[in-house]
Amino acid sequence: MRRCFGSWQNLGPTVVDWRCAVKLSDRGNAMPASPIRRLTPLADAAKAKGIKVFHLNIGQPDITTPPEMLEAVKAFSDPVLSYGPSAGLNETREAMAKYLRGIGVDVSANHVLVTQGGSEAILFAMAAICDPGDEIIVFEPFYTNYSGFACMLGVHLRAVQTKVEDGYHLPPVAQIEAKITPKTKAILWSSPGNPTGAVFTRQEVTALVELAKKHGLYAISDEAYREFCYDGHVATCVLDVAAELGCSDRAILIDSISKRFSACGARIGFLVTKNEELLAAILRFGQARLCPPTLEQYAATVGYSVIDKYVPPTIDEYRRRRDRVMEGLAKIPGATCAVPEGAFYVQPRLPVGDADAFAQWLLTDFQKDGKTVMVAPGNGFYATEGAGAEEVRIAYVLKEEDLQIAMDLLVEAIKQWNQR
Amino acid sequence: MRRCFGSWQNLGPTVVDWRCAVKLSDRGNAMPASPIRRLTPLADAAKAKGIKVFHLNIGQPDITTPPEMLEAVKAFSDPVLSYGPSAGLNETREAMAKYLRGIGVDVSANHVLVTQGGSEAILFAMAAICDPGDEIIVFEPFYTNYSGFACMLGVHLRAVQTKVEDGYHLPPVAQIEAKITPKTKAILWSSPGNPTGAVFTRQEVTALVELAKKHGLYAISDEAYREFCYDGHVATCVLDVAAELGCSDRAILIDSISKRFSACGARIGFLVTKNEELLAAILRFGQARLCPPTLEQYAATVGYSVIDKYVPPTIDEYRRRRDRVMEGLAKIPGATCAVPEGAFYVQPRLPVGDADAFAQWLLTDFQKDGKTVMVAPGNGFYATEGAGAEEVRIAYVLKEEDLQIAMDLLVEAIKQWNQR
Incomplete structure (x- = not known):
């Protein structure tokens, strides 16, 4: 018979088998939470306090899906899915x-x-x-x-x-x-x-x-x-x-x-x-x-x-957004950043020491005019322990005017963070 | 440096590294093909020859999806998916x-x-x-x-x-x-x-x-x-x-x-x-x-x-189908079968010796009036080597009249299979 241990106390030789605890696998325990999504509860709490959160943490574009694609779904007429x-x-x-x-x-x-x-x-x-x-x-x-x-x-x-x-x-x-x-x-x-x-x-x-x-x-x-x-x-x-x-x-x-x-x-x-x-x-x-x-x-x-019609203006849009984000980053003394050549992310090194703590603080303690910004801590994108500690990932998937506000918030937040 | 072997021949000490073969993982090799789906190429070949194949192999119901569910999809109006x-x-x-x-x-x-x-x-x-x-x-x-x-x-x-x-x-x-x-x-x-x-x-x-x-x-x-x-x-x-x-x-x-x-x-x-x-x-x-x-x-x-409206008549329908399948199985001398109490499958033991070979033969060699039937070999539902060799899985997800035809085909096929 399998040897079991009590979940709260070891009852020694009188151990009652059914109290043995179920456990997760090692991989279940080791499984990392997504650095992109794990601060979501903090963002939800901020929103619950009435704070507007600009999401730079997740690559969820606000660009319209080709309507033809949604029409294709609506045209589905089989009686059985x-x-x-x-x-x-x-x-x-x-x-x-x-x-x-x-x-x-x-x-x-x-x-x-x-x-x-x-x-x-x-x-x-x-x-x-x-x-x-x-x-x-x-x-x-x-x-x-x-x-x-x-x-x-x-x-x-x-x-x-x-x-x-x-x-x-x-x-x-x-x-x-x-x-x-x-x-x-x-x-x-x-x-x-x-x-x-x-x-x-x-x-x-x-x-x-x-x-x-x-x-x-x-x-x-x-x-x-x-x-x-x-x-x-x-x-x-x-x-x-x-x-x-x-x-x-x-x-x-x-x-x-x-x-x-x-x-x-x-x-x-x-x-x-x-x-x-x-x-x-x-x-x-x-x-x-x-x-x-x-x-x-x-x-x-x-x-x-519809790709030939849809994609070129989307590329233009993302390039404009990239430029807006780069303008914002340029206002942060001590930030290090390469101009993104593609995709819609940038991973700058910011002068914040512990970027993970900073990303949390943005959601828990910072706000300006009832607004704050959410970024993904950069360390979650590294396998090497300790690497990326001063980096964040920024996804530029918001409209230019929103990106402008978000970047201004980030500039201000870094100032305040370093003056604490 | 990694030791490599030629994919076609061992070239000894002059081995050219880049000829080393890529390999699958053990799990990739061990991964079983679905017994429900692996005979699909044979079914496709039969269909290409103009043979109508009645699918008893897969639990794909022909019962209509609640139209309200498809309507809910069509009502999706967000501009971004x-x-x-x-x-x-x-x-x-x-x-x-x-x-x-x-x-x-x-x-x-x-x-x-x-x-x-x-x-x-x-x-x-x-x-x-x-x-x-x-x-x-x-x-x-x-x-x-x-x-x-x-x-x-x-x-x-x-x-x-x-x-x-x-x-x-x-x-x-x-x-x-x-x-x-x-x-x-x-x-x-x-x-x-x-x-x-x-x-x-x-x-x-x-x-x-x-x-x-x-x-x-x-x-x-x-x-x-x-x-x-x-x-x-x-x-x-x-x-x-x-x-x-x-x-x-x-x-x-x-x-x-x-x-x-x-x-x-x-x-x-x-x-x-x-x-x-x-x-x-x-x-x-x-x-x-x-x-x-x-x-x-x-x-x-x-x-x-809509579950309260949708499900009860569906249960009645499947029960009728089950009964029709059981009537068919009752016509097979030597078949062993328990009356299914639920779901929409039955796993009978059929007097065919090798049910896997029989299931293939149904698609490659058998037809009556240009029709045949597809079943899932039962051994794929066992972990024990050799178990279930005489069993098949039948999914009763077709209309009663189609099930009737399919079961008649199965009865006839077993007769012919055993007279080969």
């Missing part, structure tokens, strides 16, 4: 493949699996290539939820640090190569970068894929922000580079309609690879969860038919 | 809690987490309580996708066999208790049962929760088919029994709107527990994947407002 195929609806996969061919990537619908957000694409990719104890190389600061999925699957993230002073671009290849161990299974990056705003050059992406080729690793590229590049920067698709280097078997593309179409609540992502064995394994994971949501796949399909 | 809360929309959680209170379960919206189908609820529950190598006790035949999530997470399912001759009800408690090891973390069951159709009595559920209480295990109950009980059988909710036994901390309810509202494509499930520490851990998993799909949560909310 039934399961779709585990790999996604054929027409949705075809729309995604066609979109990728349009940017020069040679793929067919057969290489595409529709997932429940880019999130599930990451989870499935990690599960299909890593066993517990295996390692994936990431570049910190990185998209925080990589940690969550790695924790769930027992995968270790080995972080290569990139620096705000370098615009969060890659360090010399030798520094990355030094992190590779026999347990390493993949290199994972996002470009345009969340939270960094860095757009890796074709040379950088090529260097990463070459490393993957040399060491038998997968190259996993999260390109959810592909279109959002500014000032002539261009996103490089991992599938394109891998084809060029003759190692398409190791390229995994993670993508999502969430940001491209301002449709985060649709939960439609996709995974693309030309490695058929891998695709088959991932489809088996997909079969276990049956299928992605049906209605939103119709929305996604239509989204790609 | 945005992220919802990670735990689900408050109104959806409240509707689910209210529904459970209506069946006598004392819970509030705070105990409810909305998930991407019941699938995600199972995945999160397993992840939060099991580390790799830990064990969960299940009763075979069991819902096949439990295997998939267990494989993904490195969890071992320890199967207690139930038998068609006993109507797939539980064996003596000592047989279950004998499977408990120091690695056991939970007992998991579905009642009304998929694929068995068994509805565990209150005594049976009480016995399972008492075992969980005695041994410090979680009691995970998958009650997606709660309403679908026939002939006076009543489903017992794990939360209710656990409250009665004073161990609410170990009860985890898995639920879903998929079957209740014939809305499988919505991908809305939920998890309910009064264990706050567990709920917090599961919410952290939920934060990593951001949120469940937004539009369908509005559908789910409205579903619960």
Whole structure:
């Protein structure tokens, strides 16, 4: 019989079995709360006090979703909202493949699996290539939820640090190569970068894929922000580079309609690879969860038919917002910041000492004219203990006038924080 | 540097590093294909030849989704399809809690987490309580996708066999208790049962929760088919029994709107527990994947407002279908079958020797008047090697007249199969 311990006291040899406590798994305990969402209760408390909170913490765009996408959902006329195929609806996969061919990537619908957000694409990719104890190389600061999925699957993230002073671009290849161990299974990056705003050059992406080729690793590229590049920067698709280097078997593309179409609540992502064995394994994971949501796949399909009309003005809008945020940051003495080349985030180092405490204080103690601002503490985007302690992530997804107010609040708050 | 081997040949000391192959993880290789879906290519091939395939393999009801639910989606008027809360929309959680209170379960919206189908609820529950190598006790035949999530997470399912001759009800408690090891973390069951159709009595559920209480295990109950009980059988909710036994901390309810509202494509499930520490851990998993799909949560909310009108006639319909299937099975000499007490599946033992080969043959070689029938091979619902080899799962989710045709086809097919 299983040995049990009392939940409140050890009753010794007279221990009553049924008092033994249930416990969480180690991974359940280790699972990190989202640095983007974990301060939400403080924000709710501030709002309950009547304070207006400007959300710079979360990448939830206020830009209108293409109305055609919502119309496609409304046009759904089947009497039954039934399961779709585990790999996604054929027409949705075809729309995604066609979109990728349009940017020069040679793929067919057969290489595409529709997932429940880019999130599930990451989870499935990690599960299909890593066993517990295996390692994936990431570049910190990185998209925080990589940690969550790695924790769930027992995968270790080995972080290569990139620096705000370098615009969060890659360090010399030798520094990355030094992190590779026999347990390493993949290199994972996002470009345009969340939270960094860095757009890796074709040379950088090529260097990463070459490393993957040399060491038998997968190259996993999260390109959810592909279109959002500014000032002539261009996103490089991992599938394109891998084809060029003759190692398409190791390229995994993670993508999502969430940001491209301002449709985060649709939960439609996709995974693309030309490695058929891998695709088959991932489809088996997909079969276990049956299928992605049906209605939103119709929305996604239509989204790609209006992309040429929808996306260019959206890029312009985000660039204007970026500029507004940069103007605000320029008013903070001692802040260090690279101009974001893409995505809609910036991760500045702020002169606040402990940015986590500062982010909380913004919600609990600061307000000006009944307003405050919410940012995501930067340390949650690092695997290295203590790194990013002075950084915050700012998402510029609000209207320009709101961003203006939010940045003014941030400037004022840092002043007050340092005068406490 | 990592040691690499050529993918085609070992080139010895002159090995060219970049030829080293990428590999799947062990879990990716071990991941089972869904026995419900893996024969789909054969069905597609049969359809391509002009053969009409009656699908008894998958629990995809043809019953109309409540139109109010689809109307709720169409009424969505926000300009942005945005992220919802990670735990689900408050109104959806409240509707689910209210529904459970209506069946006598004392819970509030705070105990409810909305998930991407019941699938995600199972995945999160397993992840939060099991580390790799830990064990969960299940009763075979069991819902096949439990295997998939267990494989993904490195969890071992320890199967207690139930038998068609006993109507797939539980064996003596000592047989279950004998499977408990120091690695056991939970007992998991579905009642009304998929694929068995068994509805565990209150005594049976009480016995399972008492075992969980005695041994410090979680009691995970998958009650997606709660309403679908026939002939006076009543489903017992794990939360209710656990409250009665004073161990609410170990009860985890898995639920879903998929079957209740014939809305499988919505991908809305939920998890309910009064264990706050567990709920917090599961919410952290939920934060990593951001949120469940937004539009369908509005559908789910409205579903619960029409449940009293919608569900009773649906139960009557499924009971009639069950009877039609049982009439068909009665015409098969040598078939063994318990009358399903609930859900909309039956798992008979058929006189076909290898049911897997038979299920394939139905799609590749059999047809009558240009029609055939598809069933799910029963072995995929067992963890024990070789078990269930003569069984199939039949889902009675088609109209009565179609079920009649399908069962006649099955009777004829078995005759021909045995005369080959």
